[in-house]
Amino acid sequence: MELRQLAYFLAVVDAGSFTKAADRVRVAQPGVSAQIRRLEREFGQPLLDRSGRSVRLTEAGTAVVPYARAALAAVDAARQAVDELTGLLRGRVALGMITSCGPLGLPGILAEFHRRYPAVEVTLTEDGSDELTLAVRAGTLDAAIIGLPSTAPPGLATQLVTDEPLVGVVAADHPLAGRDLLALSELRASPLISLPEGTGIRSRLEDACAAAGFAPSIAFEASDPFLLAELAARGLGLAVLPASVVTPPPHGVRPIAIVEPALRGQLALAWRASGPTNPAAAAFLTHAREALAGRPGSTG
Structure with a gap:
């Protein structure tokens, strides 16, 4: 069993489809499907019901989900402990943005963060607010600039920009x-x-x-x-x-x-309410919140 198999499995569960999950993890759909089939063979049971228009969990898949999430969280925590011990900020930050947030000066914010932390890889994804919200909640994105709906997105913390x-x-x-x-x-x-x-x-x-x-x-x-x-x-x-x-x-x-x-x-910077799962994401969130706080109308 490989960690990526668990990550792909959870991505499909959270996205509700293989196509959307493949986009989120940036892997071709056949690759995601193949890894999940290998995971199912290892368990000896199908984890996903593919018979309908949307992908659903089987009974076995439902049982596996909390353990898969715990396993990935434990690996993230172990990486964080090592990074804190060595004092070296490295890793990867996955950021999302809507199409119309160019005036916020995001390129400058990213450039300054890269100057401070050159060993951190930053990736940027553009999508609609609903998809970005799901990706942040699922952990495939560390933070995102979203358009706020009428009601606050559950499971997320936001800073109004x-x-x-x-x-x-x-x-x-x-x-x-x-x-x-x-x-x-x-x-x-x-x-x-x-x-x-x-x-x-x-x-x-x-x-x-x-x-x-x-x-x-x-x-x-x-x-x-x-x-x-x-x-x-x-x-x-x-x-x-x-x-x-x-x-x-x-x-x-x-x-x-x-x-x-x-x-x-309203536009807001959004992140998981439980906080970032790695030091690089935590550093970026602090940097972005400080940089965006000075904008008119922004609040923490």
């Missing part, structure tokens, strides 16, 4: 372009342009619309907020975006404040 209004963005010749305020209920009749499902802003929009008694009509979606603003400028609908994306307004668009209720978008 940005907090700003969400606005409606329309073309300059749109019928609503002369308005300064737009009630949320008025979005019921508008084709909307939005970030994809799984993002914090989309979650907040859908939750607010549901509370108002309707489902938003999404005409276009994309992960790049600046592309969404361009789609709105082309008259394809009303885009719901953070105010900073259209401050100052690009040519051809008109931002309108959304009220009753006002919506806000």
